[in-house]
Amino acid sequence: MNEWGWPQGQGTLDDPYTPFLAIDPATVTANIGRLRAHLDGLGVTLRAHVKTAKSVDVAALLYDGGPGPITVSTLAEAEAFADVGYRDIVYAVGIVPQKLRRVTALRQRGVDLAVLLDSVEQAAALAAEGTGIPALIEVDCDGHRGGVRPDDPVLLDIARTLVDGGAIVRGVLVHAGESYHADGVEELRAAAENERRCAVQAAEALRAAGHDAPVVSVGSTPTAHFATDLTGVTEVRAGNFVFFDLVMAGIGVCSTADLAMTVVTTVIGHRPDKGWILTDGGWMATSRDRGTARQRVDQGYGLVADLDGDLYEDLLMVDASQEHGVLAIRPGSTAALPDLPVGTRVRILPNHACATAAQYDRYHVTEPGSRTVTAVWPRIRGW
Amino acid sequence: MNEWGWPQGQGTLDDPYTPFLAIDPATVTANIGRLRAHLDGLGVTLRAHVKTAKSVDVAALLYDGGPGPITVSTLAEAEAFADVGYRDIVYAVGIVPQKLRRVTALRQRGVDLAVLLDSVEQAAALAAEGTGIPALIEVDCDGHRGGVRPDDPVLLDIARTLVDGGAIVRGVLVHAGESYHADGVEELRAAAENERRCAVQAAEALRAAGHDAPVVSVGSTPTAHFATDLTGVTEVRAGNFVFFDLVMAGIGVCSTADLAMTVVTTVIGHRPDKGWILTDGGWMATSRDRGTARQRVDQGYGLVADLDGDLYEDLLMVDASQEHGVLAIRPGSTAALPDLPVGTRVRILPNHACATAAQYDRYHVTEPGSRTVTAVWPRIRGW
Incomplete structure (x- = not known):
C-alpha cells in the first residue's frame, strides 16, 4: 500500500482502488509514431x-x-526533467521577474532553458538578470491569448531591449490556440498555415533587423497533425497527442481507439427510475472539463467502455459531483442501459486528457488488450 | 525549497511562487462559528x-x-484523519465490496467508521464481511443522485438484509443536492425542510419495523444554513461552509467577504487591444469549475482582488487555458481596466472551493488584513 492507500503495481486493472488512471504505452507509442512520421x-x-x-x-x-x-x-516540470538529464527546454508561459532565479538556477545546472515573453518590460527584466538567458518572443496568430502581432513594431523593440541588455533573441514562438475550435479538415489546415505564416513573418522581421532568431516554433496538437507545409518553421510543439481525448476525436485529429488514457471507476448503485448507473468516479476523477460541450457531439463527461476497452453503445457519463459519476444512455438514443452490477469496473474516456490527468499523482500502466498492470508511473505536480 | 520548488513558509504573500492557494483561518473560524451557532x-x-x-x-x-x-x-481522508486521532467517521459514498477490507482495517484500529449504501446487494456484501460494520441507508429527497425514496419498501429489505447478516442499521443519510440550484431564501428553506422530512420519514419507517436507526443525518451547506427546524434530525453534514465560494455567495448563503480561500496569481502580460490582462493562473490553478455559469450572475472563472483582498471593480477572470488566465472587465460594465504591471500579484475568488482546492497539495496560511504567511498546511490527496 502506498501513502494514498493504493496497492502499488498490483497485477491487474481489477486490483487498484478506484478511481485511478490507466494508460496504455503501446497506444502512446503508436500516437508518437504517427506524429513523428508526419513531422519527419x-x-x-x-x-x-x-x-x-x-x-x-x-x-x-x-x-x-x-x-x-x-x-x-x-x-x-523543467526541474523534474532536468533531474533525469533533459538539457534542451522551452518554458512556454510568459516569464515574470520573480521566476528568473529558478531559471538561472536551471541554466547553471547546464540546462539550455529558454523563456517566453511578449513585452519590453519583460525583456528589460530578463536583460537585468544579466546571465545571457535566451528568449523566444511570443507571436500572436489568432487573437487567442498573448503575443505580439508579427507586424507590430514592438517585436523589434523587444528584441533590441534583449540584445542591448545581454540577453539572447532565440527566435519566435506561436500557438494557434483557436485551432481547438476548428471544425473540419479545411479549417484545421488553414489554422496550421496561418500559424506557420505568422511565425515565419515575425522571424523574418527580426532577421531583417539584424537578429539571428534561429528558432521558429509553432504548435498545437491539431495544427501539428494538419500542417501540410512547414517551410521556415524549425520545430513543432504538441503535447496532447500522446494520449489524445474526446475533444481531439471531435475535431477529427484522432479516433476514440487512439485514446491512450482512461479513468477506471466502479459502479456503486443504480437508479432504474431515472435510467442512471452511479459510479465512484465524479469530477475529482475526471476533472470538470467539458470541452466537447462546444463541439457538434457533446460527450458529457465522457464515453464509457468496459475494462477491455470496448465501448458500451451510447453510454455516457452525463453528470458528476465530487465523488459520484452518473452514467446514462445518450439523449435520443434507443440503446439499452447495460446491466452493470455494483462492483463492476468501467473505463471513462475523458474530454480533455490534460485536465483529467491533472487530477492524479500517478498512472497505472497497462498493456493493450490486456488487464495486466505492468507499472505505476508518477506524475509531476505543482508549479 | 520543497519538492515542487516552492519556498516553504516564507514571510509574505509576495514570496511563494505563483500560482498558490491562500487561506485565512480567521475567516474560516468565523464561518465555523456562524454555522455552529445556528446548529446549536x-x-x-x-x-x-x-x-x-x-x-x-x-x-x-x-x-x-x-x-x-x-x-x-x-x-x-478517513485514513489520514484516523492517523491524527479521529474516531467517529462516516464514509458518505456508496460502498463497494472491494473497499470493505480498508473499512475493516480502519475499524480494527478503533475507528467507528460507518458506510453508506442504498441496495440489498450492497447490504448483503456488507453482511458477508461479517464484522459488525454499521451502515447508513442513503435516502433520496430530491432525485439528485442515489438513495431510496423514504416510502420505498426496499428500505426495509436493506435493513433486514443488514441485520440478518450481522451488520448494523445505524440510521439514514440524506443529501439535498438540488439545493445548490435553489434560488432565494424561500426555495432554500423549502429544500431544507424537504430534506428533513424525508430523513425523518425514512427513520420512522425503519423504527416501525423494529430497527434502532439512531442516526438521522442531513446536510449540504445551503440547507444547513437555511434550515429553521430540524426536529427528528440528529446531525448535519456540511463542508463547503469552512471556505465558501462564489457559488455559495450567488445562492445567498454568504457574501464575498466570507470567502476564506483565494488563488494567488501573477500578471504575465497584457493585450490592450482586447482589454485583457494575462496571468500565470489558468485552469490548473482554479479548476475548470464554472458553477456560477448557471446562476443569475456569471462570475467567469472568478472575481479578482488585490493581495490585500480588496476587489477590483467588475474585474473577472474570463477565460483560462492550462497555465494562463485572462482577466477582463465584466461585459456591459463601464469600469476601467486597472493598471496592473507584469509581476503584480492578484487573488482570484473561485467558483467552487472544493474543486479549486483539489488542484493543490497545500495551503499557504495568512492572517486577515495582512500579507504574512504564517504556515503551510498540507492537503490530503488521492483515494
Whole structure:
C-alpha cells in the first residue's frame, strides 16, 4: 500500500482502488509514431510539450529513452526533467521577474532553458538578470491569448531591449490556440498555415533587423497533425497527442481507439427510475472539463467502455459531483442501459486528457488488450 | 525549497511562487462559528464534511483542536484523519465490496467508521464481511443522485438484509443536492425542510419495523444554513461552509467577504487591444469549475482582488487555458481596466472551493488584513 492507500503495481486493472488512471504505452507509442512520421515528412523537429503527461516515463517513449527537446508549462516540470538529464527546454508561459532565479538556477545546472515573453518590460527584466538567458518572443496568430502581432513594431523593440541588455533573441514562438475550435479538415489546415505564416513573418522581421532568431516554433496538437507545409518553421510543439481525448476525436485529429488514457471507476448503485448507473468516479476523477460541450457531439463527461476497452453503445457519463459519476444512455438514443452490477469496473474516456490527468499523482500502466498492470508511473505536480 | 520548488513558509504573500492557494483561518473560524451557532440553536450535532478542505489543520479549527465527528468522501481522508486521532467517521459514498477490507482495517484500529449504501446487494456484501460494520441507508429527497425514496419498501429489505447478516442499521443519510440550484431564501428553506422530512420519514419507517436507526443525518451547506427546524434530525453534514465560494455567495448563503480561500496569481502580460490582462493562473490553478455559469450572475472563472483582498471593480477572470488566465472587465460594465504591471500579484475568488482546492497539495496560511504567511498546511490527496 502506498501513502494514498493504493496497492502499488498490483497485477491487474481489477486490483487498484478506484478511481485511478490507466494508460496504455503501446497506444502512446503508436500516437508518437504517427506524429513523428508526419513531422519527419515536413522536415521539422518535434519539441514535445510535456504538460499533458507530466511524466518522465511517458516522455521516455518520445525519444527512444534518451532526452530530447521538450516544452514545459511549469518550472516544476523543467526541474523534474532536468533531474533525469533533459538539457534542451522551452518554458512556454510568459516569464515574470520573480521566476528568473529558478531559471538561472536551471541554466547553471547546464540546462539550455529558454523563456517566453511578449513585452519590453519583460525583456528589460530578463536583460537585468544579466546571465545571457535566451528568449523566444511570443507571436500572436489568432487573437487567442498573448503575443505580439508579427507586424507590430514592438517585436523589434523587444528584441533590441534583449540584445542591448545581454540577453539572447532565440527566435519566435506561436500557438494557434483557436485551432481547438476548428471544425473540419479545411479549417484545421488553414489554422496550421496561418500559424506557420505568422511565425515565419515575425522571424523574418527580426532577421531583417539584424537578429539571428534561429528558432521558429509553432504548435498545437491539431495544427501539428494538419500542417501540410512547414517551410521556415524549425520545430513543432504538441503535447496532447500522446494520449489524445474526446475533444481531439471531435475535431477529427484522432479516433476514440487512439485514446491512450482512461479513468477506471466502479459502479456503486443504480437508479432504474431515472435510467442512471452511479459510479465512484465524479469530477475529482475526471476533472470538470467539458470541452466537447462546444463541439457538434457533446460527450458529457465522457464515453464509457468496459475494462477491455470496448465501448458500451451510447453510454455516457452525463453528470458528476465530487465523488459520484452518473452514467446514462445518450439523449435520443434507443440503446439499452447495460446491466452493470455494483462492483463492476468501467473505463471513462475523458474530454480533455490534460485536465483529467491533472487530477492524479500517478498512472497505472497497462498493456493493450490486456488487464495486466505492468507499472505505476508518477506524475509531476505543482508549479 | 520543497519538492515542487516552492519556498516553504516564507514571510509574505509576495514570496511563494505563483500560482498558490491562500487561506485565512480567521475567516474560516468565523464561518465555523456562524454555522455552529445556528446548529446549536436547532439542537443538532455538526458532523463536518472534510471533503472541501481535506486538511487536518483546517479541521482542527472545527472542534477546538480535538477530534470531532466527521464525514469523508474518500477512504484516504478517513485514513489520514484516523492517523491524527479521529474516531467517529462516516464514509458518505456508496460502498463497494472491494473497499470493505480498508473499512475493516480502519475499524480494527478503533475507528467507528460507518458506510453508506442504498441496495440489498450492497447490504448483503456488507453482511458477508461479517464484522459488525454499521451502515447508513442513503435516502433520496430530491432525485439528485442515489438513495431510496423514504416510502420505498426496499428500505426495509436493506435493513433486514443488514441485520440478518450481522451488520448494523445505524440510521439514514440524506443529501439535498438540488439545493445548490435553489434560488432565494424561500426555495432554500423549502429544500431544507424537504430534506428533513424525508430523513425523518425514512427513520420512522425503519423504527416501525423494529430497527434502532439512531442516526438521522442531513446536510449540504445551503440547507444547513437555511434550515429553521430540524426536529427528528440528529446531525448535519456540511463542508463547503469552512471556505465558501462564489457559488455559495450567488445562492445567498454568504457574501464575498466570507470567502476564506483565494488563488494567488501573477500578471504575465497584457493585450490592450482586447482589454485583457494575462496571468500565470489558468485552469490548473482554479479548476475548470464554472458553477456560477448557471446562476443569475456569471462570475467567469472568478472575481479578482488585490493581495490585500480588496476587489477590483467588475474585474473577472474570463477565460483560462492550462497555465494562463485572462482577466477582463465584466461585459456591459463601464469600469476601467486597472493598471496592473507584469509581476503584480492578484487573488482570484473561485467558483467552487472544493474543486479549486483539489488542484493543490497545500495551503499557504495568512492572517486577515495582512500579507504574512504564517504556515503551510498540507492537503490530503488521492483515494
